[in-house]
Amino acid sequence: MLLLDFIRYHQHLPGTKTGCNEGDCGACTILIGELQNGAMHYSSFTSCLTPLGNVRGKHVVTIEGINLSGSLTAVQSAMHECTATQCGFCTPGFVMSLTGFCLSQKAATLSNAMAAIDGNICRCTGYKSIERAAARVAQILEPRNGTIPAQYAANTHILPDYFINIPDRLQALHSTLEPAQDVAAQPIGGGTDLYVQHHDTLKQKALRFLYDQPALKGIRQEGNTCILGAATTVADLMASPLLQAYFPYLSNYLKKVSSTQIRNMATIAGNFINASPIGDLSIFFLALDTTLVLSDGVKERELPLRQLFKGYKQLNKSPDEFITRLWFYLPSQHTLFNFEKVSKRTHLDIASVNTAISITMQYDIIEDIRIAAGGVGPVPLLLKETARFMTGKLLTESLIREAGFLLQTEVTPISDARGTADYKRLLLSQLFKAHFITLFPQLETAILIR
Structure with a gap:
């Protein structure tokens, strides 16, 4: 099941809107929080492309989950006071994206606030009023000075107080979770392309969720080689100090890839296996002469990325194989x-x-x-x-x-x-x-x- 359907039709929380069902409009934006090294990390997701299995053990935040008792939040107030909403259909998505910005460690600048809503589309208000609202949100964050984002957000009426206790609640939840069963089924990573193409049929299929497998995550250096897990996301690439050191303009390149919400979800391997003739990451890593490591669950083999594509949407791999990791030689000083x-x-x-x-x-x-x-x-x-x-x-x-x-x-x-x-x-x-x-x-x- 898709997370959007679960939110609206099982939890009966209709503030998260059904729009394009392609991750394009941002009306279904929610926040996903997970524990990383004992601290909470929140990212914006488009719930219309998120399989329910990918949020196991995480904190899912909808527009209803940020509401304060008896008043608007600081982000909602900024949207209202700057007349940044008209029909209101897209507003929950904008509010959630800007709230996600408030929960990030990014500097409190207008450019970062606007980047947070690059995956949200408004068809009636006009973006100048939304830009003014984003600027006001950035101003609210300016005095943060290293305070834990959730703590600061709770103190400044951006979020309700319960967010402060979420790490303890998730820790308790994780102690009761059993390991996910590895099933022989269709592998799926972030789902950002598969759910666009097969939106209805995937809901009836058995899926093998690869997105959160620790063995498929991470970016590390071994000698002059960079090794990346197949489930590493585009956002992970952008945030990597290792890659930033070798590719100083990496953020400029990857900002051209989709939107903030999709970059938080989309995996490297998914971009390769999609086999699009214009896959951005395929082109990026082809120029680096990247090598893939594929597994059928029993044995592994290496395959240069340049040999993966046999023809339009045709791949040099068996149906049972999936990418576990990839590697390339880091650029020299020349x-x-x-x-x-x-x-x-x-x-x-x-x-x-x-x-x-x-x-x-x-x-x-x-x-x-x-x-x-x-x-x-x-x-x-x-x-x-x-x-x-x-x-x-x-x-x-x-x-x-x-x-x-x-x-x-x-x-x-x-x-x-x-x-x-x-x-x-x-x-x-x-x-x-x-x-x-x-x-x-x-x-x-x-x-x-x-």
Whole structure:
């Protein structure tokens, strides 16, 4: 069962709205709290895509669960006083997303408050009033100064007092939980894509929940290798100090991936297994020459990510296999990385074209280069011929221009809702140049002039 259905039709809490059922509108946003190292960590989720099994042993917070006795909360008051609500259908989702921001450790800035609602859509009020409400919420948080978020929220009428005791209640609950049974059934991670495609049929299937398995979590370094659990989420990637150290602009890349709510839910392995030709993480990790570890429950095998995609939605794996972890070599001091994506809107949209590049330089000579591109073929592509052509050559504007012509021979885009084939070819060409303008700004003038 989906968490949204459980909330509305079994717990009879109708404040969480049924909207798009695709994680797109944010009207069904709730908060999920879980114990991590003895402290509570809350994240916003779209309940329309969350299987009930993924919230086992956690604190599920709906709009009804934040209400104060006899008055509005500080977030609700900000929405009301800034006239940030009209029909009201989307309002619970906005309130929950901003309340989740109040429970996070993020700095009390307007940009962070607005980022918290990047997965919420309003169709009638207009965003300036909502932006003013978000600014007021950020101002309320400014004096927090390291106070435990739930404690501060309770003291400033953002949340009721019972939130302070949730860690003890969850600890007691966990002591009564038996280990989840591992069943031979369809594996599911965050569910952010499967429930869009198979919304009704999945509710009748036996599922094997992989999202919370400790063995499938975590990001760690072993020597010059980075190892990631398959159930690591996009939000986990963004928060990782290890990845931030090696990829300084990681947050800028991943903010282009869906929305805050979906990033809190979506797993790396799910993006790969979805096998979309424009999967953002598939393109990102292809450029890093990532290797997957797959298991059928008995034995494991390694498979380079570049060999996973056999054809459109066709994978080089058996039905019984699932990804347990993945690894790649961390960039050296001479290696540069960049990711580019263009879509019709900034958040909550799939790419028209996306591309990533990893390039290792020996002075001005290209020692090694990998270029990945999505939206220009039936599978996520590694542009091997273009990379082979550029390897060992002096990096110049002329080389980039010649390589730009060559990469067009490696792609076969089609016309669809995201653009014509010609448009996608032009877009890939421009994004290919954008890689070099970003990584080698001294080349910008020459590239743009030509």
